[in-house]
Amino acid sequence: MLLPDGRLARRFARTVLLVLALVLVALRTAAVPAFDPVGVGPAARNASPKQLEAVQTELRSLQKQHAARLDAFAQDFADLGLQQESRQCRELATPPSTEVFRVQKPPKEKQPEIPLSVPEKERDLRVRFREAQSKYAADLYRLSRRALAAGYPSYAYGLVQEVVRQDTDHANARRILGYKLRNKEWVTPFAAEKLDKGFVWDDRFGWLRKQDVARYRAGQRVFLGHWMSADKEATIRRDFRHAWQVRTDHYLVHTDVSLERGVEIAKSLEQFHDFFMQTFAAFFTTPEQMAKLFQTSGPNSNLQIRRDPYDVDYFRTRQEYCDRLRSKIPQIDITNGLYFTGDRVAYFFVNPDPHEQDTLFHEATHQLFYENLRNDRMVAMDANFWIVEGIACYMESYRAENGQYSVGDPHHIRIQNARDRCVVDHYYVPLEKFAAMGMKEFQQSREIRKNYSQAAGLAHFFVQYDGGRYRDALIEHLAEIYHTTGRQRAIVKGLDELTGVPYSDLDRQYVEYMRALPAGGKQASAPSAINPPAPPAPGNQAAAGHAINQADAGR
Ligand SMILES: [Zn+2]
Numbered sequence: 001m002l003l004p005d006g007r008l009a010r011r012f013a014r015t016v017l018l019v020l021a022l023v024l025v026a027l028r029t030a031a032v033p034a035f036d037p038v039g040v041g042p043a044a045r046n047a048s049p050k051q052l053e054a055v056q057t058e059l060r061s062l063q064k065q066h067a068a069r070l071d072a073f074a075q076d077f078a079d080l081g082l083q084q085e086s087r088q089c090r091e092l093a094t095p096p097s098t099e100v101f102r103v104q105k106p107p108k109e110k111q112p113e114i115p116l117s118v119p120e121k122e123r124d125l126r127v128r129f130r131e132a133q134s135k136y137a138a139d140l141y142r143l144s145r146r147a148l149a150a151g152y153p154s155y156a157y158g159l160v161q162e163v164v165r166q167d168t169d170h171a172n173a174r175r176i177l178g179y180k181l182r183n184k185e186w187v188t189p190f191a192a193e194k195l196d197k198g199f200v201w202d203d204r205f206g207w208l209r210k211q212d213v214a215r216y217r218a219g220q221r222v223f224l225g226h227w228m229s230a231d232k233e234a235t236i237r238r239d240f241r242h243a244w245q246v247r248t249d250h251y252l253v254h255t256d257v258s259l260e261r262g263v264e265i266a267k268s269l270e271q272f273h274d275f276f277m278q279t280f281a282a283f284f285t286t287p288e289q290m291a292k293l294f295q296t297s298g299p300n301s302n303l304q305i306r307r308d309p310y311d312v313d314y315f316r317t318r319q320e321y322c323d324r325l326r327s328k329i330p331q332i333d334i335t336n337g338l339y340f341t342g343d344r345v346a347y348f349f350v351n352p353d354p355h356e357q358d359t360l361f362h363e364a365t366h367q368l369f370y371e372n373l374r375n376d377r378m379v380a381m382d383a384n385f386w387i388v389e390g391i392a393c394y395m396e397s398y399r400a401e402n403g404q405y406s407v408g409d410p411h412h413i414r415i416q417n418a419r420d421r422c423v424v425d426h427y428y429v430p431l432e433k434f435a436a437m438g439m440k441e442f443q444q445s446r447e448i449r450k451n452y453s454q455a456a457g458l459a460h461f462f463v464q465y466d467g468g469r470y471r472d473a474l475i476e477h478l479a480e481i482y483h484t485t486g487r488q489r490a491i492v493k494g495l496d497e498l499t500g501v502p503y504s505d506l507d508r509q510y511v512e513y514m515r516a517l518p519a520g521g522k523q524a525s526a527p528s529a530i531n532p533p534a535p536p537a538p539g540n541q542a543a544a545g546h547a548i549n550q551a552d553a554g555r
Contacts, residue, residue, distance in 0.1 A: 047151025418457025
């Protein structure tokens with residue numbers, strides 16, 4: 001949650017004092033590349049490193065040959081004055097950067113036929129280029145199957161993403177990524193269903209029945225089957241019980257702000273979801289589940305399909321948000337957003353703070369990790385709580401621009417705070433000790449703000465250090481923390497064990513890493529986020545823990 005202004009901040013400083021506000025420290029992480037040769041991901045039990053090595057060797061050689069071919073195509077296109085195509089070839093020849101996570105969404109439209117009308121020379125070049133791409137993609141896909149057979153499904157999945165980058169119409173790879181072809185467009189199964197039922201997507205109003213679009217654009221609205229003016233509808237919808245509902249592929253947004261704003265929020269969350277699923281694919285599927293994605297027969301199972309949407313409530317005012325949630329979370333007034341595990345809803349309100357979006361992605365991160373399992377459970381109660389917050393802070397730096405998504409900008413306020421704590425203030429709790437803190441200890445610490453900063457910095461480090469060397473270990477760590485039954489203590493391996501690097505070395509590497517980050521943020525002021533304080537005098541430990549956990553698997 002974010003502290004809104006000085007007045008409130010002072011009020012809470014008085015009230016809260018010991019409790020402590022968890023500062024949402026902004027972490028900026030770099031985005032995950034579509035295919036990262038560094039990460040191999042969790043392996044199946046019977047994995048064969050030798051076979052994987054053979055796959056990697058062949059991949060390197062294929063990549064090299066293909067890059068040379070693309071270079072030649074780039075030149076040929078340039079010679080014909082086709083600069084855009086030339087640039088595209090050069091981009092395809094460059095392996096995705098491991099510095100900053102960037103994921104490019106594949107185009108929606110199937111590639112059109114090359115018109116017969118284009119000059120013969122150009123036509124011939126375009127045909128040859130497509131053939132080359134299609135053949136290279138087929139080779140990559142074949143390698144992905146071999147990686148899978150070798151017991152490395154995450155690695156195989158990364159290859160599949162590269163297949164689609166090279167050949168956007170590769171049918172099997174598209175299916176694995178959760179798309180199906182409907183007419184000439186690659187759509188999700190949910191969108192296909194809506195379209196089949198006669199709905200159309202309107203960028204302002206969301207899914208509408210085709211016959212209603214013109215009336216919506218003319219300012220009319222339908223409520224419970226009755227047509228009325230937009231103003232009249234808005235009056236009704238101001239009562240949250242009648243709030244607008246915006247359903248998209250993975251989200252259901254309730255809001256009393258406006259239909260249009262609800263659609264905007266849902267669209268941002270959908271983009272975030274796509275990015276998140278690609279970045280953390282290995283978290284969401286065990287090697288066995290991921291292997292199923294590759295089955296070419298059987299139901300269209302894939303990572304992106306989920307029966308129930310993620311619920312998000314977005315209120316018109318802070319007051320309304322607080323009034324609505326106070327009975328669940330007594331400390332709601334100091335929050336700027338919340339993911340409540342009790343009802344699995346992420347709550348937000350209209351916040352003029354320029355960092356409103358950061359809060360959205362922070363809570364959305366908590367929601368996506370937590371709701372991966374259906375069972376109610378407490379997460380990181382006994383230890384390892386830092387990463388629950390750290391990874392959410394890191395994801396606050398998520399940005400979508402020009403069709404590209406990224407995370408991890410070192411200038412993001414969260415990362416800058418992390419850097420300053422470490423490099424300027426020399427504040428650092430050694431990882432072994434840091435990781436020993438459970439939720440309560442972490443949230444009730446006097447140093448809660450500093451700990452949030454450190455958590456954000458460590459998340460950045462584990463995702464991005466040395467081209468992503470520890471990324472798989474971190475994802476495995478998160479999986480072990482979240483995949484608990486809730487009844488017994490989770491068995492969670494330490495990051496020293498998962499990375500194979502002693503804590504003392506990780507500590508040293510972290511400090512060096514922070515020192516090497518550039519100083520200075522882009523934004524002038526930092527948002528401060530606060531965790532709800534511990535509930536007063538808990539009746540029993542489990543209930544108390546649950547309350548906090550509910551309040552904030554969020555910040
Ligand atoms: Zn949080």
